[in-house]
Amino acid sequence: MATTSVREPPVGPLPPVRRSAWGITARRRLAGYGLAAPGVLWLLLFFLIPAIMMVYTSLQSGGALEGYSFTWAWGNYAEALSGRGVFFGRSLEFSLLTALGTMVLAFPAVYWIAFYGGRRKSTLLFMILLPYFVSFMIRTVMWKFILGDNGPLLGPLKDWHLLPTNFRVLATPFAVVLGLIYNYLPFSALPLYVALERIDPALIEAAKDLFANRTQAFLRVVLPLSLPGVFAATLLTFVPATGDYVEAELLGGTGNYMIGNIIQGEFLIRARYPTAAALSIMLMLGMVILTSIYARFLGTEDEVVAAAVTA
Amino acid sequence: MSERNEQPDPDAIQAMMRHRLTRRGFLRTAGMGVAGGVAIPSLLAACGGGGTSGKKIWDAKEIFSGQPGDMINFANWPLYIDKAKDPDGNVYYPSLAKFTKETDIQVTYKEAIQDNPVFFGKIQPQLSAGQPTGWDIIVMSNGWESYVMMERGWVYPLDTSKRPTFDQYAVGWAKDPNYDPGAAHTMVYQWGLTSIAVNHDLVTAPITKLDDLMDTKKLPPASVGMLVDDMKDFVMKNLGIDPVTSGPPEWKEAAAWLLKQRDTGVVRGYYSQGYTDELTAGNVAASMAWSGDVVYYNVWGGYSNLEFLVPEGGCCAWADNMMIPAYAANPVGALELMDWYYRPDIATDLQIWVMYMSPCTATKQGFLDEAQAAEEKGWKGYASKLYTSAKSEFIFPSDEFMSQEVSWMRQLKTQDEKDEWDAIFEPISEH
Numbered sequence: 001m002a003t004t005s006v007r008e009p010p011v012g013p014l015p016p017v018r019r020s021a022w023g024i025t026a027r028r029r030l031a032g033y034g035l036a037a038p039g040v041l042w043l044l045l046f047f048l049i050p051a052i053m054m055v056y057t058s059l060q061s062g063g064a065l066e067g068y069s070f071t072w073a074w075g076n077y078a079e080a081l082s083g084r085g086v087f088f089g090r091s092l093e094f095s096l097l098t099a100l101g102t103m104v105l106a107f108p109a110v111y112w113i114a115f116y117g118g119r120r121k122s123t124l125l126f127m128i129l130l131p132y133f134v135s136f137m138i139r140t141v142m143w144k145f146i147l148g149d150n151g152p153l154l155g156p157l158k159d160w161h162l163l164p165t166n167f168r169v170l171a172t173p174f175a176v177v178l179g180l181i182y183n184y185l186p187f188s189a190l191p192l193y194v195a196l197e198r199i200d201p202a203l204i205e206a207a208k209d210l211f212a213n214r215t216q217a218f219l220r221v222v223l224p225l226s227l228p229g230v231f232a233a234t235l236l237t238f239v240p241a242t243g244d245y246v247e248a249e250l251l252g253g254t255g256n257y258m259i260g261n262i263i264q265g266e267f268l269i270r271a272r273y274p275t276a277a278a279l280s281i282m283l284m285l286g287m288v289i290l291t292s293i294y295a296r297f298l299g300t301e302d303e304v305v306a307a308a309v310t311a
Numbered sequence: 312m313s314e315r316n317e318q319p320d321p322d323a324i325q326a327m328m329r330h331r332l333t334r335r336g337f338l339r340t341a342g343m344g345v346a347g348g349v350a351i352p353s354l355l356a357a358c359g360g361g362g363t364s365g366k367k368i369w370d371a372k373e374i375f376s377g378q379p380g381d382m383i384n385f386a387n388w389p390l391y392i393d394k395a396k397d398p399d400g401n402v403y404y405p406s407l408a409k410f411t412k413e414t415d416i417q418v419t420y421k422e423a424i425q426d427n428p429v430f431f432g433k434i435q436p437q438l439s440a441g442q443p444t445g446w447d448i449i450v451m452s453n454g455w456e457s458y459v460m461m462e463r464g465w466v467y468p469l470d471t472s473k474r475p476t477f478d479q480y481a482v483g484w485a486k487d488p489n490y491d492p493g494a495a496h497t498m499v500y501q502w503g504l505t506s507i508a509v510n511h512d513l514v515t516a517p518i519t520k521l522d523d524l525m526d527t528k529k530l531p532p533a534s535v536g537m538l539v540d541d542m543k544d545f546v547m548k549n550l551g552i553d554p555v556t557s558g559p560p561e562w563k564e565a566a567a568w569l570l571k572q573r574d575t576g577v578v579r580g581y582y583s584q585g586y587t588d589e590l591t592a593g594n595v596a597a598s599m600a601w602s603g604d605v606v607y608y609n610v611w612g613g614y615s616n617l618e619f620l621v622p623e624g625g626c627c628a629w630a631d632n633m634m635i636p637a638y639a640a641n642p643v644g645a646l647e648l649m650d651w652y653y654r655p656d657i658a659t660d661l662q663i664w665v666m667y668m669s670p671c672t673a674t675k676q677g678f679l680d681e682a683q684a685a686e687e688k689g690w691k692g693y694a695s696k697l698y699t700s701a702k703s704e705f706i707f708p709s710d711e712f713m714s715q716e717v718s719w720m721r722q723l724k725t726q727d728e729k730d731e732w733d734a735i736f737e738p739i740s741e742h
Contacts, residue, residue, distance in 0.1 A: 148593070
């Protein structure tokens with residue numbers, strides 16, 4: 001998240017000053033730019049230059065055999081998009097389910113840790129994070145093993161005739177979303193925890209003193225105060241999940257491809273860099289638009305800052 | 312594992328081989344890990360306007376005129392070479408160790424290739440910019456990527472006068488393969504078949520023809536694995552079309568079959584790797600497969616429920632070729648090592664390990680000699696497996712079998728052809 005864009009500008013409107021203070025003003029001005037420099041440099045190196053290169057690539061034509069050349073090939077965009085709407089749609093669906101699923105799982109858990117964890121809060125939070133110390137790929141592959149058609153989970157259930165022999169979890173959309181939810185859980189849990197932990201329990205007591213029952217206290221005090229966390233959690237799960245392709249590749253089957261799989265295929269399998277770049281740009285723009293709309297509805301500046309800080 | 316000839320322990324050999332993953336069936340994950348790293352350099356290269364276009368012309372005599380360097384960097388597929396353990400328990404590669412002993416050239420062997428297109432994507436930026444890839448030998452299958460490499464002058468033409476062992480022992484077709492006339496740029500490392508593997512525990516009726524792969528009475532839902540790169544040629548072959556001479560109308564016919572198959576719901580996935588994991592885990596009942604993977608699991612791995620078979624319509628062949636990428640530091644040494652793998656004893660050791668097909672004509676005798684030696688030492692099980700293997704058409708194919716059942720695959724030769732091919736087949740697996 002770009003913190004610089006939402007915080008106070010480095011140099012605010014200055015009070016009228018006498019001429020003799022000119023030197024100080026200039027220094028303050030320079031200091032402001034100096035302080036912003038690392039952030040600007042970061043964005044330049046890791047966002048702006050790659051983004052420009054991606055746009056440049058997306059406008060090339062050619063192929064592996066004759067090489068690529070820049071030709072303002074705007075047609076790449078239309079071509080890349082044709083027949084691909086379904087994958088954008090599916091990615092959106094899967095990532096929304098992921099954001100929702102992680103929220104539903106993480107919220108109660110970190111709520112309990114934040115309010116009832118006591119001295120063991122850190123330990124409990126650490127326990128949520130512990131599985132994620134294992135490599136992402138290994139964890140996903142292990143799900144493939146656990147959920148195998150005759151694996152440790154389904155095998156016995158089939159043997160006891162609790163499930164039909166042809167029952168499966170793998171190679172279904174459910175398996176893909178399950179994998180996504182599992183892998184993105186900490187990105188939801190951590191910002192939610194930060195938000196919930198900041199809430200002063202005295203506020204809940206105050207609500208109760210004012211005759212709120214538990215539900216009312218939750219809905220009117222805890223939930224609104226946790227919104228920055230909810231906002232950050234949604235962004236941190238929804239945005240990366242949309243471009244993800246690993247779960248669809250490993251846990252999904254036919255009919256489960258996400259847009260990330262398509263981009264990966266164009267880039268790595270067919271070496272059609274312009275098409276892949278065009279798809280990536282469209283995905284990026286789509287995400288910016290969607291998250292801006294979301295921020296408009298749910299986010300205030302506070303929430304955006306919270307998201308930025310936790311990110 | 313101990314080196315077979317020196318420290319006899321057939322049980323240990325089998326135990327170790329059982330745990331070997333299949334080379335091609337290596338997790339896709341490896342390829343994915345690479346994906347992130349590939350993106351930026353490829354993008355950079357693509358941004359550079361694709362580097363030099365047109366073909367770079369090399370003079371083989373000049374390239375191979377000097378003395379060999381003292382180091383060779385060899386990129387190959389996972390689990391595609393003979394292995395052994397020294398007394399300290401360190402894994403080494405006997406065929407390479409012997410080479411170093413004989414020539415004093417060190418070999419750095421890396422399992423760096425998991426997928427042809429992905430590896431191509433990795434080295435393409437350097438090559439198009441006229442820079443070395445860091446490799447002296449790479450092993451890639453015949454097909455589009457190899458073709459592009461040869462066409463653009465990204466692999467060195469070989470000095471064909473400097474491979475005496477190859478000249479003596481290479482099987483006829485490998486001296487003049489259709490994808491590289493005169494074997495001017497490539498030398499076969501191993502070759503193999505693309506056909507069908509079945510798990511007899513899961514199929515309910517015999518699989519004997521292509522259409523069985525969409526027969527929902529014989530196969531449960533989502534239980535068939537398809538090989539995304541090979542399935543087009545394999546289906547064409549089984550529809551009675553010669554893939555090698557096929558054109559867009561035939562491609563569409565194959566695509567229609569594949570689409571029909573997908574619509575029955577019988578397909579589990581379109582794999583470029585990892586299908587063997589699905590086979591051994593019992594997730595797929597039948598899968599398109601590469602011969603060596605399945606033969607290996609069947610013979611050395613103890614998976615007696617797996618069988619490699621060729622359907623009524625036949626199957627396809629491919630070759631994995633050693634090539635020397637342009638700008639390589641040690642082409643002379645590389646060519647020497649490529650020739651080394653045609654020595655009968657070396658080729659036999661390699662083939663017993665990988666269970667694919669050897670381009671060296673002397674390995675069948677090598678198998679028999681090895682079996683006899685094993686028998687004399689009392690290793691009956693090991694000997695009988697070697698005897699059986701020596702009779703297998705999938706390890707030592709007869710000329711009759713090759714001419715009647717096997718086709719090579721379509722070599723795409725222009726960008727337009729490639730684009731049309733992709734446009735026809737892409738929508739099947741991209742789903």
